[in-house]
Amino acid sequence: AQTVTQSQPEMSVQEAETVTLSCTYDTSESDYYLFWYKQPPSRQMILVIRQEAYKQQNATENRFSVNFQKAAKSFSLKISDSQLGDAAMYFCAYRRVQGAQKLVFGQGTRLTINP
Amino acid sequence: NAGVTQTPKFRILKIGQSMTLQCTQDMNHNYMYWYRQDPGMGLKLIYYSVGAGITDKGEVPNGYNVSRSTTEDFPLRLELAAPSQTSVYFCASHTGGDRTNEQFFGPGTRLTVL
Numbered sequence: 001a002q003t004v005t006q007s008q009p010e011m012s013v014q015e016a017e018t019v020t021l022s023c024t025y026d027t028s029e030s031d032y033y034l035f036w037y038k039q040p041p042s043r044q045m046i047l048v049i050r051q052e053a054y055k056q057q058n059a060t061e062n063r064f065s066v067n068f069q070k071a072a073k074s075f076s077l078k079i080s081d082s083q084l085g086d087a088a089m090y091f092c093a094y095r096r097v098q099g100a101q102k103l104v105f106g107q108g109t110r111l112t113i114n115p
Numbered sequence: 116n117a118g119v120t121q122t123p124k125f126r127i128l129k130i131g132q133s134m135t136l137q138c139t140q141d142m143n144h145n146y147m148y149w150y151r152q153d154p155g156m157g158l159k160l161i162y163y164s165v166g167a168g169i170t171d172k173g174e175v176p177n178g179y180n181v182s183r184s185t186t187e188d189f190p191l192r193l194e195l196a197a198p199s200q201t202s203v204y205f206c207a208s209h210t211g212g213d214r215t216n217e218q219f220f221g222p223g224t225r226l227t228v229l
Binding site: 004006009035042043044045047050091093100101102103104105106107108 | 146148150155156157158159160163165171173203205207209211217218220222223225
């Protein structure tokens with residue numbers, strides 16, 4: 001079974017600085033998806049960024065980018081120019097390509113932005 | 116489009132009571148899911164469905180039941196509530212097929228069992 005591990009329960013960063021959240025995963029498959037979700041205090045799950053394993057290029061979405069290291073099974077999220085609205089829980093998630101498209105989540109990292 | 120809607124938003128149950136968490140999506144998605152999120156943790160899959168009339172167990176199905184009689188609705192039933200079922204419950208849906216499509220999540224139901 002696939003597993004996802006986030007080893008940083010909490011992180012904090014000064015506003016306007018850059019922060020990197022870590023995620024590792026375990027799978028025997030060669031094609032899959034990886035995601036970062038943001039969960040603000042409202043509890044709504046918001047998709048931040050996605051990466052397809054067969055693509056070598058790292059995904060970027062405005063201030064959010066990933067460092068996808070397939071051989072190391074590592075998938076970190078970099079947030080540049082941190083803003084107060086970035087404060088939230090962040091979850092890394094894995095999804096197989098085949099089958100029922102179930103998501104496997106990590107434990108989450110709580111990100112605090114200091115003004 | 117309302118997306119994925121869940122009712123109720125909050126509920127307090129006594130041990131041994133039963134209830135049904137409702138989930139409806141208006142996007143004509145084939146795939147639907149129920150996750151639970153315990154305090155300070157990630158989401159874990161309870162049950163899922165790949166179409167009307169088809170359901171299957173996820174990682175933590177004990178104490179729950181589901182049905183899928185229509186494409187739109189995927190209710191989650193708790194028969195004998197236990198304190199261990201205190202959690203936030205999320206319903207999600209996905210169109211299936213397309214590699215890039217994301218899962219859409221409902222706003223969640225916070226359930227407390229006392």
